[in-house]
Amino acid sequence: MIKFLDEYRDPELAQRLVEKIRNRAIRSLRLMEFCGGHTVAIMKYGLRRLLFPPVELLSGPGCPVCVTANVDIDKAIALAQKPEIILTTFGDMLKVPGSYSSLQKTRAEGGDIRIVYSAQDALEIAQGNPDKKVVFLGIGFETTAPTIAASILEAKSREIKNYYVLSLHKLCPPVIKALLDSGETRLDGIILPGHVSAIIGSYPYEFIPCDYGIGGVVAGFEPLDLLLAVEMLIAQIENQKPTIEIAYRRGVKTEGNKRAREIMEMVFDITEANWRGLGRVQASGLTLKREYQDFDAEASFVLEAAPAKEPEGCVCGEILRGIKTPLNCKLFGKQCTPEQPVGPCMVSSEGSCAAYYLYGGSNNGR
Amino acid sequence: MCLAVPSQVKSIEGPYAEVEIGGVSRNVSIILTPDVKVGDYILVHTGYAIGVVDEDEAQATIKLFNELSG
Numbered sequence: 001m002i003k004f005l006d007e008y009r010d011p012e013l014a015q016r017l018v019e020k021i022r023n024r025a026i027r028s029l030r031l032m033e034f035c036g037g038h039t040v041a042i043m044k045y046g047l048r049r050l051l052f053p054p055v056e057l058l059s060g061p062g063c064p065v066c067v068t069a070n071v072d073i074d075k076a077i078a079l080a081q082k083p084e085i086i087l088t089t090f091g092d093m094l095k096v097p098g099s100y101s102s103l104q105k106t107r108a109e110g111g112d113i114r115i116v117y118s119a120q121d122a123l124e125i126a127q128g129n130p131d132k133k134v135v136f137l138g139i140g141f142e143t144t145a146p147t148i149a150a151s152i153l154e155a156k157s158r159e160i161k162n163y164y165v166l167s168l169h170k171l172c173p174p175v176i177k178a179l180l181d182s183g184e185t186r187l188d189g190i191i192l193p194g195h196v197s198a199i200i201g202s203y204p205y206e207f208i209p210c211d212y213g214i215g216g217v218v219a220g221f222e223p224l225d226l227l228l229a230v231e232m233l234i235a236q237i238e239n240q241k242p243t244i245e246i247a248y249r250r251g252v253k254t255e256g257n258k259r260a261r262e263i264m265e266m267v268f269d270i271t272e273a274n275w276r277g278l279g280r281v282q283a284s285g286l287t288l289k290r291e292y293q294d295f296d297a298e299a300s301f302v303l304e305a306a307p308a309k310e311p312e313g314c315v316c317g318e319i320l321r322g323i324k325t326p327l328n329c330k331l332f333g334k335q336c337t338p339e340q341p342v343g344p345c346m347v348s349s350e351g352s353c354a355a356y357y358l359y360g361g362s363n364n365g366r
Numbered sequence: 367m368c369l370a371v372p373s374q375v376k377s378i379e380g381p382y383a384e385v386e387i388g389g390v391s392r393n394v395s396i397i398l399t400p401d402v403k404v405g406d407y408i409l410v411h412t413g414y415a416i417g418v419v420d421e422d423e424a425q426a427t428i429k430l431f432n433e434l435s436g
């Protein structure tokens with residue numbers, strides 16, 4: 001038994017909770033799970049199928065690999081093509097098709113691209129290769145950004161001068177707002193990301209009930225955690241009291257992790273960011289502060305790339321906005337599979353297309 | 367990508383904690399969770415602890431599951 005995991009996977013309890021939710025939902029409800037990690041758990045444990053109807057679960061834009069715009073993937077590829085550069089990245093990015101190539105192809109063509117588990121590993125590679133410039137491909141949300149910020153502070157204090165970050169970090173609350181503003185998807189509630197919230201806490205979501213009249217519940221990643229969040233959202237809907245709650249109190253405090261936020265704020269300024277499917281969203285990204293410009297890959301290298309283009313037929317962008325599911329894509333499971341991905345939603349282990357493909361394909365969707 | 371695994375701290379040395387993840391011993395940075403103690407469970411994300419598991423809350427949630435499904 002693994003502590004803090006297995007207790008939250010009890011199948012009998014889960015079955016009882018599912019029945020309770022199904023009997024209770026007063027009308028058909030559409031809830032969005034923002035986070036890609038939630039999408040995976042929901043598909044893996046068949047929760048989407050178990051709850052529908054009356055509860056429909058829609059995936060949102062919470063997969064950092066998936067929301068990285070092609071223009072930014074092209075930039076990373078352009079960096080990796082430079083002979084003086086070692087590009088370090090989390091493994092998920094390798095196979096993502098950019099406009100014309102991928103990091104994997106670039107590596108096969110001789111680019112020095114190394115998969116790392118942590119920004120710390122990238123820092124060690126920089127220290128071990130003083131004649132090279134080591135760029136870390138900084139993707140991720142508020143969960144990951146503080147770790148990258150910490151690596152930059154460490155590079156500064158250890159005087160590692162050949163370490164750079166290409167900061168493509170993105171922030172969750174502003175994109176939730178953009179999604180709700182677009183009005184494209186009618187939602188009755190949002191299952192809020194667990195580990196993003198471990199950092200930012202639950203206050204930054206207060207605008208959701210205030211401005212849009214729907215509730216949000218922060219959820220953990222085990223099946224019972226997710227069912228609890230759904231149950232809490234339904235209770236809010238029944239009582240007509242939309243609010244922000246936490247169903248994952250063992251991991252998330254209302255105030256979040258202050259130290260992590262301080263470190264993030266020391267290194268990064270908030271800026272506009274470019275999201276796949278959503279375009280440019282104000283104040284939804286992070287860029288290195290002036291004091292840390294020497295570590296900023298964008299400021300340190302000239303990057304020329306041809307205009308970005310999207311993979312033909314791929315509806316990943318619409319899936320990320322919750323207006324389509326992978327089953328609405330003609331290429332799903334045919335031309336597009338995890339082995340031969342057309343779009344990023346099939347590459348990332350957290351992408352909706354990959355989760356649908358892996359855990360049941362067409363039967364699981366409905 | 368925002369995966370974080372609960373892992374128990376075996377020892378602490380400076381800004382690092384030793385934990386066991388999947389049977390393998392690893393050193394993770396605790397720079398983001400300076401108050402962590404030996405014996406605590408930390409949430410490990412890409413080599414960094416991003417939070418400490420609150421054991422009382424963990425129990426309270428399990429109680430809640432039982433109440434709700436009862």
Ligand code: SF4
Nearest residue numbers: 314315329336343353
């Ligand atoms: S199945 Fe492939 S092509 Fe279709 S939306 Fe998903 S990633 Fe894009």
